[in-house]
Amino acid sequence: MEYQFRIIEKKWQKNWEEEKIYRVENDYPRPKCYVLDMFPYPSGAGLHVGHPLGYIASDIYARYKRLQGYNVLHPMGFDAFGLPAEQYAIETGQHPAVTTEKNIASFKEQMNNIGFCYDWSREVRTSDPDYYKWTQWIFLQLFQSWYDRNTKKAEPVSRLISIFEKEGNFSQSCPQDESVQFSADQWNAFDEKTKQDVLMNYRLAYCGYGDVNWCEALGTVLANDEVVNGVSERGGYPVVKKRLRQWYLRITEYADRLLEGLQQIEFSEAMKEMQSNWIGKSVGAEIIFPLKAPSRPSPVGKESQPARPRHETAQPSLYPLTKEFAVQNRNNPTHEEKLLWEELRHNKTGFHFRRQHIINSFIVDFACLKKKLTVEIDGGYHKNPDQQFYDKERTKFLLENGYKELRFSNEEVRKNINKVIECIVEELHKLPSVEGKENAGKAFPLGEGLDGASIRVFTTRPDTIFGVDFMVLAPEHELVDQITTPEQSKAMSDYIAYVNSRSERERMAEKKITGCFTGAYAVHPFTGKKIPIWVSEYVLAGYGTGAIMAVPCGDERDHKFARHFNIPITNIIGNYYNGEEANPSKEAVLQHSDFLNGMRMQDAVEVVIRQLEENGIGKRKVNYKMRDAAFSRQRYWGEPFPIIWKDGVAVPLEEKELPLKLPHVEAYKPGPEGEGPLANISGWVNQFSSPSGEGRMGGALETNTMPGYAGSSWYFLRYMDPHNDGEFAERKATDYWNQVDVYIGGTEHAVGHLLYSRMWTKALCDLGYIGFDEPYKKLINQGKITGDSRFVYRVSGTDQFVSHGLKDKYQTDELHVDVNIVDGFVLDTEAFKKWKPDFAGAAFILENGQYICGSAVEKMSKSKYNVVNPDIIVDKYGADTFRMYEMFLGPIEQSKPWDTKGIEGVHRFLKKLWRSFFEQDIFLVNDEEPAENELRILHKTIKKVREDTERFSFNTAVSQFMICVNELAVLNCHKRKILEPLLILLAPYAPHISEELWHQLGNKTSVLNAAFPAFNEQYLKENSINYPVAVNGKTRTEIFFSLDAGQKDMENEVLANETVQKWMNGKSARKIIIVKGRMINVVV
RNA sequence: GCCCAGAUGGCGGAAUUGGUAGACGCGCCAGACUCAAAAUCUGGUUUUCGCAAGAAAGUGCAGGUUCGAUUCCUGUUCUGGGCACCA
Structure with missing residues (x-):
């Protein structure tokens, strides 16, 4: 009987499906094992041979654990929302739901072809309302x-x-x-x-504002992927930053726990490092650099300087909030406030007063801005400790910013208001007026000419504070507008325009030094030195405070910047700085550093921080590089937010109103202001606005949708209880299946999906919905299988194609050719002519009668014609061969090129295995007792396969199977007692052939449910070892020693050995190194 | 630019803890079977020198530690992944 893999594989796939052999029950008393693949996105291109690499690995592991007696959950589903489907819809008009459905069907067919043991009854799709109902529900938990x-x-x-x-x-x-x-x-x-x-x-899920890539010409928001060199990939139209209302997840609050959690999970060190670098925790100081007022006032209302309200003393970002407080205070004055206000208002004192005025984030009871005087009335509630704290902070701020604060008690105001007024007026006369503006009272701390504003910087190296030679603001920094002098305003607006055209990535990768001087200066908080303030793209708004203190002698980028713009460099580290490049050392002894002189830098850090805090000009600060995760997309094909906007307030839908279903649309154009396409469907947007929608009348639905990672952040939980319509998953089920024991996927998800998913798990755990706070106990990263492209060389301007070896004699164009019509490197010229109409008339310049193609290893992709479809391989060699070959290619975590030719070896191995059972139609297996050497081969294989499978070293396990079958063939072994256990070992790797032969042996139950054979050490025991013997580290001979040979005896025998003596060349041995069971080295 | 990973024969790779570098497979070469081919089987295959026995070199490159380094350390080159809206 031949090895007829097509028949065998189809037969067992059908049988397994009918027997529902992969059905997994939530079987609480049995030990569980949860093996999961990263969620695939069902792309239209289908699977290529690179995709199944991880799936095969997890399948083998899942089957192996099943043989070990575990209840194994090994599900599969689809991350079905996403940009490509929507993009495809825009191009072809086909609805994403339709194409997605089609793609999933073909993915499943391809997967089933390979024989994966998925329990499809647990399949989940993120785009299914029954699924995204719970994505929305979890979002609401985060919101709440x-x-x-x-x-x-x-x-x-x-x-x-x-x-x-x-x-x-x-x-x-x-x-x-x-x-x-x-x-x-x-x-x-x-x-x-x-x-x-x-x-x-x-809120953990909150709404804020963020920049998006806006392409006016396409009328849409573009993904970073779609922006190349500042223009749209499609059409090459300009792309600008546009500020839109966006949802965010407050993942930054979890920064510390995400870091700490890394210690309890088995991710590779590289992966952990990537995550901690991404989180980017750094400890340092935040330092305030006051702005120096420019010598001349700047004109108002120039085009380059958008006019700001001149009376604005509030911090703009807080203003909307603090304003509310202030208005309420005004509306509800205390009795005493009322009394005093009557005396102060309408310039009764000769000075202009404001009441409940906002300065930065603080509200003062009364303020005369021209004199920088504030007046507080100590109300009754000021006894409240919290309020006292607030008062203290306010006093501190005012003092630091040049204000004079007067405080009166309620009693003083009530008893003798005239005395209070006298006191205030007296103080007003003493204070200098703030000069320089036509109405100084209205021109206050924000913007140039205005004392009191300052730049906050975060630095991990406060010890270098005396080496600051300039400041750099991010181009987006809110002060840029306000401090740029009229002389610099043209240059600045040009520079900002340039920066706006660039992506963050380009800005970070840029080697070229760019920047623009603001014309303004900051004041060094210790020395009072004037420090120029620059703007440059290498400072990003989102990192730290969006501003840095530049220390050129210690930081390479600062150094290059200083050199480029000829900014004088202060050397505070003596010989450590050579004048040529920065030295970031922490070892140096500080010079030119005032009170730090003579101190080692690492010791100075603490001293500076303490001094900063004492002087109130800075504080110790922990900073994270990680930013909150943008959680909305201006797209159609994603989960709608269960949020209604009513009078500017986000009102969550009720649980019973979920799922909020995505409406059907015909067009995918964005809304008028760049909102998602949902904005155009007013019937949907206003569906809760009907008269019956009480309380939310007039409210409109959020029109953004959730990003790709929403559904994938929690899908591993849904598999545990996929059909539950009362909750996302029953607690009993999540307690049982618990963490994913093994999670397999690519490193490209290192900082995206894996971090978000960890955060969601932590939040769900905190809120008591699940009992663990890390989703994935162990992570295995799979490498990619790259394509091996082939090229032909067309002589420019002709129909002639020249073979690779001769191409240098011609002027040629390199063209990708379909790898499927190339055998090795030899082109099938007839197939080539038929491949594309363009090439029908092709002529060839051959070498040695053949057309030899060029080659390159690149990403497997349709456009490179190097895609190999697993269906074709499975058809030609069978699923078992395909599975084993993918594993045999190399370590799972490494990337490697696909080479179809190598598959023959694995196929031959399976045929050879078959021949251990059958010769022609004769069944060879007998019931003889195995010999010792046969048992040794089997148990060596049991040990190796078990160990290798457990450490995901599948390539070496496949090797061991080959060695085993080769050795058994040499011994002409056809014994059931050897072959039967071998089939169980092999079943995870090649389930179909194993099942067939298992049944040929007379078994009635499936090999998938067999018990993994026990390993018996006894068969591997050796009593002597052939030691390699080296002289001076070079192996010269081998000598047998029994395991219990004594050191002295061994030494004597080694020295007596002829070969050893020859290499010792008459010299005496200085030392003999004997590593028991390993090797011997004689040193002369 | 920053972070992470990788580099071993003609090719994919092995060497699990610092201990015989190249297991296993592909390809190639030779042979057996065959009218022939396919399939299968046997032997050989890192490079250089040598008829051979054998010798020397050799794990991206340059150094270092060690009796001994593919493995550890320093520097460096190249390739791949990520860098916040591809998934």
Whole structure:
């Protein structure tokens, strides 16, 4: 009987399906094992031979664990939302739902062809409403939660509200902006909108503003992928940054836990390192550099300087929030405030006063801006400790920024208001007026000419503070507009325009030094030195504070910048700086560094931080490179947000209203302001706006959709209980299946999916929905299989193609040719002529009668004509051969090129295995007792295959199978007691042939349910070892020694050996190294 | 630019903890079977020198540590992945 793999494989695939052999039950008493592949995106191109690499590996592992007696969950599903389907829809008009469905069907067919043991009854698709109902539900949990920094976990927002009601936010600093502070009374006085705005700053899923790549010509937002060199990939149209309302996940709150969690999970060191680098925790200091007022006032309202309200003293980012507080305070003055205001208003004192005025993020009771005087009335609630803290912070800020603060008690105001006024007027006369503006009272701290503004920088090297030679702001920094002098404004606007045309990636990768001087200066906080302020693209707005203090002698980029723009460099590290390049050493002893002189840099860090804090000009600070995750896309094909916007407040849908289904659309054009296509479907957007939609009347649905990683962040949980319509997964099921034991996928997900998924798991755990806070216990990274492309060389301007070896004699164009019509390197010239109509008339210049192609290893892709379809391989050699060959190619985590030719070897191995059972039609297997050497071969194989499978070294396991079958063939062994266990070993790798032969042996149950054979050490015992003997490290001979030979005896025998003596060349041995069981080395 | 990984025969790779470099397979060469081919089987195959026995060199490159380095350290080159809207 021949090895008829086609018949065998089809037969068993059908049988397994009918027997539902892959059906997995939530079988609580049995030990479990959860083996998962990273979610595939069902692309239209179908699977190529590179895709199944990881799937085969996980399949083998899952089957292996099953043989070991585990209840193995090994599911598969599809990450079915995504950009490509929508892009395809835009191009062809086919609805993404239709193409996605089609793609999934062909993926599944291809997968089934390879014989994976998926339980398809557990399949999930992110685009299925039954699935995304729970994605939306989890989103709402994140929306309804905040991160308590004290308990270090997510908590429901309802608890936050009760904290605010009792004690304000002093124990729960605002993650969005730490300067936002309010007392319980203030909170309770807020109107609903204000409260919601405040809460938004705490929510784990929140709405903010962010830049997108906006392409006016295409009228759409582009992915980074679609932007090349600042223009759109399609059409080459200009792309600019556009600020849009966006959802975010507050993953930064989890930064520390994401770092700590890395210690408990088995990811490769490289992977952990990538994640911690991405999180980028650094400890240093935040330092305030005050701005120096320019010598001349700048004109107002010039085109280059968008006019800002001149009276603005508030920090703009906080203004909307603080304004609400201020207005409420104004509307509800205390009795004493009222009294005093009557005396101060309408310039009664001769000075202009404002009440409940905002300065930075603080509200003062009364302020005379021209004199920088503020007046506080100490109200009753100021006894509240939180309010006292707020007052203290305010006083500190005002003092640092040149204000004079007067404080009066309520009693003083009530008893003798005239004395209070006298006191104020007296102080006003003493204070200098703020000069320079036509109305100084209206021209205050923001913008040039305005003292009091400052630049905050974060630095990990506060010890280099005296080496600061300039400051650099990110082009997006809010101060850039305001501080740029009129002389520089043209240059600056040109520079900003240039930067706007560039992607963040380009900016980071740029070697060329670019920048623009603002014309403004900062003041060194210790020396008072004037420091020029520059703007450059190498400083990114999102990192730290978007501003840096540049220390050229210690930082290479700063150094290059200083050199390029001829900025004088201060050397604070003596000989450590050679004048040619920066030295980032921490070892140097500081010079020209004031109070740090003579100190080692690493010791100086602490000293500086303490000094900064003492002087109130800086503080110790932990900074993270990681930013909050942008969680919305202006696209159609994704999960809709279960959010209604009503009067600027985000109102969540109720659980019973989920899923909020994606409407059917015919067109995919973006909304008028760049919103997602959903914005155009007013019927959908306003579906909750009907008169019956009480309370939310007039509200409109969010029109963004969720990004690709929404559905993939939690899918591993859904597999545990995929049909549950009452919850995302039953707690009993998630407790049982628990963490994914082995997760297999590519490193390209290192910092995206894997981090988001870890965060979601932590949040769900914090909120009590699941019992573990790391999703993946062990991660295996699979490499890629690259394509091996072939080229032909067309003589330019002709129909002649010249063979690779002769191409240098001609002027040629290199063209990709389909690898399927090339045998090795030899082109099938007839097939080539038929391949494309263009080549029908091709003529060939051959070498040695053949056309030899050129080659290159590149990514496997349709456009390179180097794609090899697994279906063709499976058809030609069978699924078992294909599976084993993919594994045999090399280590799972390495990338390697595909070479179809090599598959013959694996195929021959399976045929050889078959021949151990059959010769022609004769069944050879007998029931003889195996000999010792046969048992040794078997047990060596059991040991090796078990160990290799467990450490995911599948290539060496396949080798061992080959060695085993080769050795058994030499011994002409056809014994059931050897072959039967061997089939069980092989079943995870080549399930079909194993099952067939297993049944040929007379078994009635499936080999998939057999028990993995036990390994018996006894068969491998050796009593002597052939030691390699080296002289001076070079192996010269081999000598047998029994395992229990004594050291002395061995030495004597080695020295007596003829070959050893020859190489010792008459010299005496200085040392004899004997490593038991390994080797012997004689040193002369 | 920054972060991570990799580099071993003609090719894919092995050497699991610092201990005989090249297992296993492809390809190639020779042979057997055959009218022939396919399939199968046997032997050989890192390079250089040598009829051979054997010798020398050799794991991207340059150094270092060690009795001994593919393995550890320093530097360097090239290739691949990631860099926040491809998934």
